[in-house]
Amino acid sequence: MTLISAPPLRERRIKAALKHTGLLIFVAFMIYPLVWMVVSAFKPADQILTDPGLIPKDLTLDNFKDGWHALNRPFSVFFLNSLLVTLGSIVGNLFSCSLTAYALARLQFRMRKVYFAITLASVMLPFHVLVIPQYIFFSQFDLVNTYWPLLIPKFLATDAFFVFLMVQFIRTLPRELDRAAWIDGAGPFLTFWYVVLPLMRPALVTTTIFTFIWTWNDFFVPLIYLTRTQVFTVPVALNSMVDSETQTGVGMLFAMSLLSLLPILVFFAFAQKYLIRGIATTGLK
Amino acid sequence: MTGLDRRGFLRLALGTTAASLSVAAVAGCGGSGGGGEAGGKTTLRYAWWGNNIRQQNYTKALQQFSTANGDIGIEPEFAEYSAFQERMTTQIAARDVPDIFWIASPQVMTYAKSKLYRTLDDVPTLNWGDYSKEDLETFKLGGELNTVPFAIFVPVIRYNETVAKADGVTLPADGAGWNWDAFSELLITYSKSNPAKRKGTPYAPDHDLTFEAWLRQRGEQLWTEDGQVGFTADGLGSWLEWWEKLRKAGAALSLSEQEGMGPDWAQVGKKVLVNFGNSNHIIDDAKMFPQEKFRLRAMPVDGSAVAGHKYLYFPRMAIYQRIDDDKLEAAGKVLDYNVNNAEMLKTVRLTMGAPTNPKVAEQAGAFASPDEKEMLAVVATDRAAQRKPRFEAPPGSSTWRTTMARICEEIALGKRGVSDGSAKMIEEIAAGIKRAQ
Numbered sequence: 001m002t003l004i005s006a007p008p009l010r011e012r013r014i015k016a017a018l019k020h021t022g023l024l025i026f027v028a029f030m031i032y033p034l035v036w037m038v039v040s041a042f043k044p045a046d047q048i049l050t051d052p053g054l055i056p057k058d059l060t061l062d063n064f065k066d067g068w069h070a071l072n073r074p075f076s077v078f079f080l081n082s083l084l085v086t087l088g089s090i091v092g093n094l095f096s097c098s099l100t101a102y103a104l105a106r107l108q109f110r111m112r113k114v115y116f117a118i119t120l121a122s123v124m125l126p127f128h129v130l131v132i133p134q135y136i137f138f139s140q141f142d143l144v145n146t147y148w149p150l151l152i153p154k155f156l157a158t159d160a161f162f163v164f165l166m167v168q169f170i171r172t173l174p175r176e177l178d179r180a181a182w183i184d185g186a187g188p189f190l191t192f193w194y195v196v197l198p199l200m201r202p203a204l205v206t207t208t209i210f211t212f213i214w215t216w217n218d219f220f221v222p223l224i225y226l227t228r229t230q231v232f233t234v235p236v237a238l239n240s241m242v243d244s245e246t247q248t249g250v251g252m253l254f255a256m257s258l259l260s261l262l263p264i265l266v267f268f269a270f271a272q273k274y275l276i277r278g279i280a281t282t283g284l285k
Numbered sequence: 286m287t288g289l290d291r292r293g294f295l296r297l298a299l300g301t302t303a304a305s306l307s308v309a310a311v312a313g314c315g316g317s318g319g320g321g322e323a324g325g326k327t328t329l330r331y332a333w334w335g336n337n338i339r340q341q342n343y344t345k346a347l348q349q350f351s352t353a354n355g356d357i358g359i360e361p362e363f364a365e366y367s368a369f370q371e372r373m374t375t376q377i378a379a380r381d382v383p384d385i386f387w388i389a390s391p392q393v394m395t396y397a398k399s400k401l402y403r404t405l406d407d408v409p410t411l412n413w414g415d416y417s418k419e420d421l422e423t424f425k426l427g428g429e430l431n432t433v434p435f436a437i438f439v440p441v442i443r444y445n446e447t448v449a450k451a452d453g454v455t456l457p458a459d460g461a462g463w464n465w466d467a468f469s470e471l472l473i474t475y476s477k478s479n480p481a482k483r484k485g486t487p488y489a490p491d492h493d494l495t496f497e498a499w500l501r502q503r504g505e506q507l508w509t510e511d512g513q514v515g516f517t518a519d520g521l522g523s524w525l526e527w528w529e530k531l532r533k534a535g536a537a538l539s540l541s542e543q544e545g546m547g548p549d550w551a552q553v554g555k556k557v558l559v560n561f562g563n564s565n566h567i568i569d570d571a572k573m574f575p576q577e578k579f580r581l582r583a584m585p586v587d588g589s590a591v592a593g594h595k596y597l598y599f600p601r602m603a604i605y606q607r608i609d610d611d612k613l614e615a616a617g618k619v620l621d622y623n624v625n626n627a628e629m630l631k632t633v634r635l636t637m638g639a640p641t642n643p644k645v646a647e648q649a650g651a652f653a654s655p656d657e658k659e660m661l662a663v664v665a666t667d668r669a670a671q672r673k674p675r676f677e678a679p680p681g682s683s684t685w686r687t688t689m690a691r692i693c694e695e696i697a698l699g700k701r702g703v704s705d706g707s708a709k710m711i712e713e714i715a716a717g718i719k720r721a722q
Binding site: 046048049070071072131132135136139144220223224227228229236239240241242243249250252 | 371574
């Protein structure tokens with residue numbers, strides 16, 4: 001039997017220093033674009049592309065002032081619009097996906113597996129396949145320029161990714177809890193409401209976080225459904241600031257992009273621990 | 286366990302859903318309206334693209350129109366250029382197209398093939414009286430007057446007059462001395478000798494309007510009347526060779542200096558003496574360097590250039606083919622205001638180019654800025670010239686500029702030769718056109 005001695009302290013320190021240096025370099029690479037955007041937001045517009053360094057010659061708040069009123073109305077309008085759509089989407093996804101997941105995970109009914117397979121298949125369906133039929137549907141009902149086309153699908157459990165996530169989570173819950181509720185006289189709804197839903201908190205939080213981030217950043221769907229400036233969401237408003245033909249307006253774009261990142265950063269900072277817990281407990285990899 | 290049975294749960298669920306949707310939809314409620322009549326007022330959807338300045342200016346101008354025409358309301362539908370086309374594609378598929386819309390240049394004939402345009406010569410409220418017969422002929426697509434060109438721009442050489450004076454550079458006057466060889470020599474000489482180490486020009490062989498000018502001088506064209514590629518590998522190759530001469534002599538910025546094809550003017554404006562561009566771009570581009578003065582020149586012309594090589598490029602707008610009959614006259618009024626009324630130009634300015642209506646163009650001179658006047662003058666000169674017909678990009682060719690940029694980049698990087706690149710580009714564009722047929 002041979003004893004394996006630990007490497008000497010000096011060697012361990014060198015290894016740790018190398019590892020941390022490597023990680024710091026990696027972090028610098030990852031964070032550089034964000035830092036560049038922050039710095040550019042405070043540079044005069046004519047210096048952003050001509051002087052791309054991180055140390056600005058001049059600092060100005062003009063990009064924020066100009067950007068805030070760039071589209072004939074204060075940018076707060078677009079923040080509010082995005083907030084409405086995002087909160088509505090979160091409520092819709094939590095409500096519909098949890099119910100759907102419960103049915104698919106716990107209830108016995110004909111063709112349950114087929115429905116689940118269809119749900120899974122819809123995850124793999126390219127979004128663009130659905131865009132035009134959905135647009136036709138909503139435009140026939142005169143719902144363009146309202147938030148209904150953005151919200152109704154959320155209340156119909158069309159985000160199959162979250163359904164799958166919740167199904168996986170519910171499957172980890174002991175069935176004995178359901179049975180105990182049934183013995184107490186609870187039906188499926190009561191069981192869902194009092195037993196399953198409270199235990200689903202990590203999955204619900206994960207759904208909330210991802211829905212928030214994806215909806216807040218969604219560009220294409222709001223672009224096609226929201227054509228009036230006053231109902232634009234933040235990404236559509238940002239896109240309208242820069243002309244791809246002449247590249248004017250990048251200063252305002254960076255300034256307003258920086259502001260639009262703040263809600264996500266704040267939300268993520270508060271919700272991070274729940275996100276990790278949710279991912280750890282839902283089998284999501 | 287009490288308090289929630291199935292009925293109660295459903296009530297709660299439905300209540301929550303309805304409340305959430307109502308609250309979230311409240312800011313956008315009311316529907317698109319889809320135009321139509323409301324209280325005797327005709328509402329029209331008007332779609333256009335640009336940046337936030339153009340959004341503000343056109344929104345204001347359309348409001349002014351609605352104020353002056355109380356029976357017509359306008360719903361603006363604005364987006365950035367690429368996003369505008371994406372939105373339009375969806376709207377076309379759903380047959381939910383705005384009543385009046387601008388047409389992105391690569392889509393002109395594609396939309397025509399999809400029968401999106403309503404004919405305009407029978408719209409009583411749209412006045413064609415100020416246009417010559419020749420003008421009206423050049424406006425037509427496939428023999429039909431179904432779009433309105435609302436501005437004109439032409440290919441130009443834009444040069445920095447402030448720098449040119451400081452460096453003692455004089456561009457040859459129009460005439461025999463202002464030819465392609467003399468121009469390339471001037472750029473090469475300047476790049477080698479100027480104190481600020483500027484280059485003559487950005488590397489821009491993929492600039493579409495100036496490439497077309499080159500082709501037409503050589504008796505070729507961009508597109509044929511029957512919707513095919515209108516140039517040969519020799520015609521394209523000669524253009525690319527001209528640029529290779531500049532590039533190899535260090536008279537054009539390298540790809541790394543300008544960070545790839547299609548450089549940002551804000552980034553390269555201080556590094557070059559001249560730029561190849563559209564006449565209307567001076568208005569926005571000059572503002573990026575307010576301390577310097579920019580001037581426009583018509584393209585150089587070789588002695589061997591064929592007659593009628595000059596041409597005008599028109600951005601166009603149209604009325605949707607399926608517009609309700611009862612909205613047609615109102616739509617005609619809006620178009621008429623766009624193209625035949627100088628008042629609108631005072632609000633939207635001339636960033637889209639010189640007015641197509643000659644009378645309006647004349648009136649615009651009174652309120653144009655110095656840069657706008659420069660643009661008006663160069664367009665007026667080309668407009669007065671004899672011009673052979675020009676044909677729009679056919680269906681299936683919408684990505685030709687991207688193809689050209691890629692080929693030019695490959696040539697600059699030494700991955701492809703000029704003759705090989707020319708053949709490849711024509712082959713790819715022709716294949717795209719064939720697929721669309």
